[in-house]
Amino acid sequence: MRLILTMTLCAAAVGCVRSVPVVQAREQFAATHQEAKQRAVAARKEAKKSERLVRRLTDLVDNRQIAPLPELRRLSSAMLATAESLRARARSIQKVRTRLAQLGRGRVELRANEPGWKLFQTLRQDLRRVEADSRQAYEIFEAQPKAFKRLCGQHEIGPVDTAGYGDRMGAKIKEMDGWLRQGTAHLERVEYILTEEGADPESLRVVQAASVQLQAMTDTRAEVRRTALRFRLETKAGADAIIAPGMVTYNLFDRLDNLAADLKASSKRIDRLTKKIPTKEIQ
Numbered sequence: 001m002r003l004i005l006t007m008t009l010c011a012a013a014v015g016c017v018r019s020v021p022v023v024q025a026r027e028q029f030a031a032t033h034q035e036a037k038q039r040a041v042a043a044r045k046e047a048k049k050s051e052r053l054v055r056r057l058t059d060l061v062d063n064r065q066i067a068p069l070p071e072l073r074r075l076s077s078a079m080l081a082t083a084e085s086l087r088a089r090a091r092s093i094q095k096v097r098t099r100l101a102q103l104g105r106g107r108v109e110l111r112a113n114e115p116g117w118k119l120f121q122t123l124r125q126d127l128r129r130v131e132a133d134s135r136q137a138y139e140i141f142e143a144q145p146k147a148f149k150r151l152c153g154q155h156e157i158g159p160v161d162t163a164g165y166g167d168r169m170g171a172k173i174k175e176m177d178g179w180l181r182q183g184t185a186h187l188e189r190v191e192y193i194l195t196e197e198g199a200d201p202e203s204l205r206v207v208q209a210a211s212v213q214l215q216a217m218t219d220t221r222a223e224v225r226r227t228a229l230r231f232r233l234e235t236k237a238g239a240d241a242i243i244a245p246g247m248v249t250y251n252l253f254d255r256l257d258n259l260a261a262d263l264k265a266s267s268k269r270i271d272r273l274t275k276k277i278p279t280k281e282i283q
Contacts, residue, residue: 018112020120022104029100029123032131033093039138040086046145047079053242057157060234061246068151069244075148082141089134096127157244162235165252169228172256176224176263180217183267187214190277203277210273217266224259227252 054076058064100123103116110120152158193199193207230248235241243249 019109021109022107025100025110025120026097026104029093029097029127032127033090033097036086036090036093036131036134039134040083040090043079043083043086043138043141046141047076047083050076050079050145050148053152053157056242057244057247060242061244063246066246068155068157069246071151072148072157075144075151079141079144079148082137082144085137086134086141089130089137092130093127093134096123096130099123155245156250158242160241160243160249162241162249165231165235165249168253169231169256172253172260173224173228176221176256176260179260179263179267180221183214183217183263183270186267186270186274187211189279190274192280193277196280206273206277210270213266213270213273217263220259220262220266224256227255227259 050072054069054072057069057072061069100120103119103123104110107116110117187207187210190203190207190210193203194211227248231252234243234247234249241249248255
């Protein structure tokens with residue numbers, strides 16, 4: 001009952017207004033337009049930020065369907081669409097301002113029962129309607145960046161300081177090169193078996209198996225090189241590199257540890273295979 005009474009009194013108060021200074025009307029319309037523009041600008045800035053992140057992740061990740069990239073793309077598109085709708089509403093308010101400026105040209109006041117009063121009432125209603133739409137659209141928009149950031153947080157997507165990564169990676173690669181050198185040296189010691197006439201078949205089989213292991217080590221080292229090159233590509237932006245699932249930087253050291261373990265295991269396997277084969281004396 002109190003709400004109905006309040007609304008009735010407000011309507012009566014509005015109805016009592018018989019004139020409005022043109023300057024005051026223009027200021028009110030301008031303030032509403034400025035607020036709508038600020039909402040549109042803020043939304044577009046946030047939407048563009050998400051779009052840049054999604055574009056960079058899409059460029060750097062081989063599997064573009066890996067979670068959560070499809071959902072991030074959907075959220076980014078929705079943010080851009082909402083931001084554009086806010087811009088459209090701001091432009092609609094600007095058109096209402098333009099019509100008011102034309103209506104008030106050469107006048108000090110807009111008075112009831114004079115030409116233009118009904119148009120002014122219509123413009124004011126249009127302004128309120130579009131402003132309400134703009135505010136409602138912005139309320140919808142505000143939930144979208146929160147969902148985007150929450151999803152990034154869940155998947156540990158975001159900037160990371162990779163300043164010390166290069167040195168750590170270099171140390172691990174140096175360790176891996178040591179295992180490769182050891183495996184190569186073990187095989188070179190007995191490689192003569194492959195070309196020796198009348199070689200013992202069992203020794204020949206062992207050396208061939210060791211050769212397969214060394215080829216696997218060479219392939220693994222090539223993967224290490226590709227990993228290092230991809231890391232440099234992903235982090236070319238500097239200290240605030242973006243990481244996401246599917247990127248080398250996301251699990252760089254786990255990846256390097258696995259590759260190092262493969263190299264170490266192959267090197268030890270070559271050592272076990274070849275240590276019982278005598279070294280050929282150089283004549």
